[in-house]
Amino acid sequence: MADKSYLAWPFFDDSHRNLADNLEAWCAANESLFLDSHRLPVDEACRQIVHTLGSAGWLKYVVPKTYGGIHERLDVRSLCLIRESLAQHSGLVEFCFALQGLGVGPITLFGSDALKQKILPNIAAGKSIGAFAISEKEAGSDLNAMTTSARRVGDQYLIDGEKTWISNAGIADHYVVFCRMADEKERRFISLAVDAGNPGLSIPERIEVMAPHPLGTIRLRDCAVTADSVVGEVSKGMSVALGTLDIFRTTVGAAALGFSRRALDEALAHSTERTAFGQPLSALQITQAKIADMATAIDASALLVYRAAWLRDTGAQRINREAGMAKLHATESAQWIVDNAVQLLGAKGVVAGATVERLYREVRALRIYEGASEIQKLIIAGQVLSGTKQGHN
Numbered sequence: 001m002a003d004k005s006y007l008a009w010p011f012f013d014d015s016h017r018n019l020a021d022n023l024e025a026w027c028a029a030n031e032s033l034f035l036d037s038h039r040l041p042v043d044e045a046c047r048q049i050v051h052t053l054g055s056a057g058w059l060k061y062v063v064p065k066t067y068g069g070i071h072e073r074l075d076v077r078s079l080c081l082i083r084e085s086l087a088q089h090s091g092l093v094e095f096c097f098a099l100q101g102l103g104v105g106p107i108t109l110f111g112s113d114a115l116k117q118k119i120l121p122n123i124a125a126g127k128s129i130g131a132f133a134i135s136e137k138e139a140g141s142d143l144n145a146m147t148t149s150a151r152r153v154g155d156q157y158l159i160d161g162e163k164t165w166i167s168n169a170g171i172a173d174h175y176v177v178f179c180r181m182a183d184e185k186e187r188r189f190i191s192l193a194v195d196a197g198n199p200g201l202s203i204p205e206r207i208e209v210m211a212p213h214p215l216g217t218i219r220l221r222d223c224a225v226t227a228d229s230v231v232g233e234v235s236k237g238m239s240v241a242l243g244t245l246d247i248f249r250t251t252v253g254a255a256a257l258g259f260s261r262r263a264l265d266e267a268l269a270h271s272t273e274r275t276a277f278g279q280p281l282s283a284l285q286i287t288q289a290k291i292a293d294m295a296t297a298i299d300a301s302a303l304l305v306y307r308a309a310w311l312r313d314t315g316a317q318r319i320n321r322e323a324g325m326a327k328l329h330a331t332e333s334a335q336w337i338v339d340n341a342v343q344l345l346g347a348k349g350v351v352a353g354a355t356v357e358r359l360y361r362e363v364r365a366l367r368i369y370e371g372a373s374e375i376q377k378l379i380i381a382g383q384v385l386s387g388t389k390q391g392h393n
């Protein structure tokens with residue numbers, strides 16, 4: 001299995017090393033979950049995965065201790081280690097874990113105690129599913145183009161608009177919806193928690209993508225929520241979104257790292273077994289050069305991911321430069337590493353259902369969601385040039 005020597009790096013303490021060992025043992029004992037995740041219809045698979053991850057206690061890492069979690073506050077290194085490990089087995093299992101965190105991330109980080117009490121314990125137990133809804137048809141990278149609005153009427157907000165590309169649309173129990181404030185001249189942002197059963201919320205379409213992923217559009221029509229559904233401060237919705245993405249972008253890098261490690265494992269196994277021109281592929285120097293480049297890119301990604309996670313865990317409030325670098329490097333190099341693994345396997349690499357073929361499809365979206373690579377470059381450059389970029393997804 002993948003190299004674990006990085007766990008000796010100073011970013012980690014013994015609790016992280018124990019977590020990585022326990023999770024690896026659990027993954028080995030629960031291979032059927034990963035196989036089912038590749039076989040079952042996506043909604044059924046996701047519900048089963050969330051239930052299993054909750055029963056096993058892994059979802060305790062996505063909420064704070066007071067609300068059924070493990071740590072006093074989110075431990076980003078733990079989130080990264082878990083995403084990295086799960087991604088080595090199944091993109092869908094990894095996704096389900098991640099969305100339990102991201103879906104309620106704004107509530108965990110910025111929500112009122114009452115909202116946390118209402119929503120987080122069931123998320124940690126795997127009894128409910130969350131979703132993070134910011135993107136719109138005309139507002140992906142450019143969040144300032146958002147049109148979904150919330151207007152205050154008495155002690156309620158009425159939400160109108162449509163969000164698309166929303167992970168867990170259709171299976172979520174709760175959505176955190178980002179809106180513009182209709183009553184304000186500046187039309188600043190507000191984030192609101194909406195229950196899936198709200199009569200003003202519907203799912204007009206589901207969207208199928210290249211790797212299994214529950215995705216769809218949510219429609220909000222005079223969707224009434226009480227004023228205590230506001231997540232964070234009124235008119236600070238953009239800070240809520242970006243503060244949440246700081247953490248979860250780092251963990252997207254960790255997921256990419258998991259895909260990369262699995263791809264390298266597959267490439268190593270094949271290149272030592274497969275003979276060409278009278279010797280194993282691994283004895284050919286061009287193969288060795290590829291393996292060296294893959295291993296170096298993996299270590300560079302790991303350094304960037306765990307630097308960002310360590311910084312956040314040790315007190316940094318905003319890590320958008322470091323999170324941007326971690327996501328950018330880890331996802332871009334994962335795409336390249338997986339492609340190289342496919343190449344090393346030759347025809348076997350493109351057989352439907354082959355591990356590297358699955359990785360090839362699973363890794364692609366990571367360069368797009370939670371801020372595409374180009375947007376990460378804008379964020380990093382903005383910071384390097386000493387500006388601060390706000391308003392990019």
Ligand SMILES: Cc1cc2nc3c(=O)[nH]c(=O)nc-3n(C[C@H](O)[C@H](O)[C@H](O)COP(=O)(O)OP(=O)(O)OC[C@H]3O[C@@H](n4cnc5c(N)ncnc54)[C@H](O)[C@@H]3O)c2cc1C
Pocket residue numbers: 132133134135137139140141142164165166167168209213215365368369370371372373374375393
């Ligand atoms: C599988 C999947 C799951 C998703 N899950 C969620 C979810 O749970 N919740 C949610 O809210 N959204 C989700 N999204 C949406 C995702 O966040 C957006 O797709 C993403 O922000 C990009 O927006 P867009 O697709 O509209 O592309 P666009 O913003 O139209 O961008 C198209 C291309 O142009 C580039 N580009 C844009 N602006 C610039 C610029 N200034 N300079 C240079 N290049 C630029 C982009 O990088 C990209 O390559 C998901 C998307 C996918 C694919």
